[in-house]
Amino acid sequence: MGRNAWYNLPEEVVEMVFAYLPISEVFKLRLVCKQWKSILTSKSFMELWTNLSPPNPWFLVYHSSDVLSAYDPCYSTWTNMPVYERCVLDSRQVLLMASAGGLLCFRNRNAEYPTLIVCNPLTKTHKVLPEMLHIRYIDIVGMVADKTTNSYKILVTGTSESSTDESITEVYDSRLGRWIYHCNSKQEFLQFWYEVHAIWLEGFFYCLAMPVTAAQGYRLLRYNMEARKWDDLDVKMPSHDIRCPSLLICRGRLLLAAKIVEDYSIRSICIWELKMDCLQWVRIDVMPGEVLSKIHLPYFLILQCQGNNNLICFSTHRGWQSLLYDLSDRSWRWLPENRADARFRAIGRNNLVGMPYEPSLAATV
Structure with a gap:
């Protein structure tokens, strides 16, 4: 030629x-x-x-004042996306809440009422969603995308007042361009100290949280989108010494990854799968001792986990010190250093992201 x-x-x-x-x-x-x-x-x-x-899903590992740092496991490369510049966002005024179908969902900071912004950093498009119908204080956020219809839905559960015990659930439907009221609930397990991220699996949103009034510790909650109802699944956690638990979706399986702390030290980092027929966590693997010893993670610092396909990404407060676990062959490997953004050898806990992201040129806001 x-x-x-x-x-x-x-x-x-x-x-x-x-x-x-x-x-x-x-x-x-x-x-x-x-x-x-x-x-x-x-x-x-x-x-x-x-x-x-x-399909080539990335892992959003951490962010700085101007970029979101994502790792591409297929090509073993880092991409530092100037999301805030591309989507006309001020990184000091927004907080990343969810990701689905190539879209990112942010919430505004330091405002009287919460506002959500959806953007596609690849196409440089963004949309400020209309004000929610009743919710003024957010407890739970989840997002799911439908590639067939090129649409998405965002679930928000929260309250209309800071002092109320009545939770409200609303869903934004991009096809309708508006919020839809779903339900009210006075269940105590929906009251949290902090905002919780919900993940989508086969018609349900799942989240793991420690309610304000719950003496039993972490609770596994599930929202049925069709029935418009929250449920506490009453699943016993695999250990009372569990710390930094993360819910993950891998190949249609609901997984849990967390560290086990005893006597102010990390004894192990484990992965469990929820058996849906009996609603019990079953351990499927544990981080090898030689890998755990190289993390040098103080017991009280954050361990962030995220899953996509057969891979689980573990990230620490040192954003560059992360590793991948492959469910298919039960192997562990360290991520290479993000040399293009080497200034982040040590980052704060608020800089960790811990979300899967699938780049899309077609996803519309």
């Missing part, structure tokens, strides 16, 4: 070839020439890329 033969190919053939590339390469090729930029930013290409490009 001659040197210029590539440029003589029909545009639809070029689109087909480019559609199999990972998103990081697509952005690099946009800089090659005006012709390629025109092709790679066209609506037809973005639809084709969405249909043909193999």
Whole structure:
């Protein structure tokens, strides 16, 4: 093939070839020439890329004042996304709450009433959602996307007043462009000290939290979207010494990852699976001692976990000191250093993100 033969190919053939590339390469090729930029930013290409490009979920590990640092396990590379600049957000005024279908959901900080903002950092689009119907104080946030309809829903449970014991659940439907009232509840297990992230699995939102009035410790809660009802599943935690528990979804399995603390030291870091037929946590693996000894994590500091496909990402307060666990072969491997953002060798607990993210050129806000 001659040197210029590539440029003589029909545009639809070029689109087909480019559609199999990972998103990081697509952005690099946009800089090659005006012709390629025109092709790679066209609506037809973005639809084709969405249909043909193999799934490539990232892990959002930590953030700084100007970027979100994401790790791509398929190519073992870091990407530092200038999300706040691309989506016209002030990093000091927003807090990342949820992620689904290539979209990120932020909440405003230091405002009288909460406002949610949804953005797609790849397409540089964002949308400020309308004010919620009744909720003024947020306790739970969850997000789910539907690729078939290119739509999403956001679940919020909270209260209308800081002193009330009545929780309200509302759902934002992007197809309708408005909030829908779902239910009220006076269940004590819905009152928390902090905001909780809910994850989606087969028609239900799940979250793990320690209610204000619960003496039993962490509770596994489930919201039935169809029945519009919250339930405390009354699942016994696998250990009373559990710390920093994280709920994960991996290949349709509901997992729990956490550290076990005894006598002010970390005894182990374990992974459990919830057996739905008996609602019991069953341990499936434990971090090897030689790996645990290299983490150097004080017992009181945060351990953040997130899951996607067969992988679980463990992150500590040292954002660069993270590792992956592969469920398929039960292997552990360290993430490489994020050399492009080397200033974050040590970060605060509030900089940890701990969310899976699947880049999308087609997801709309």
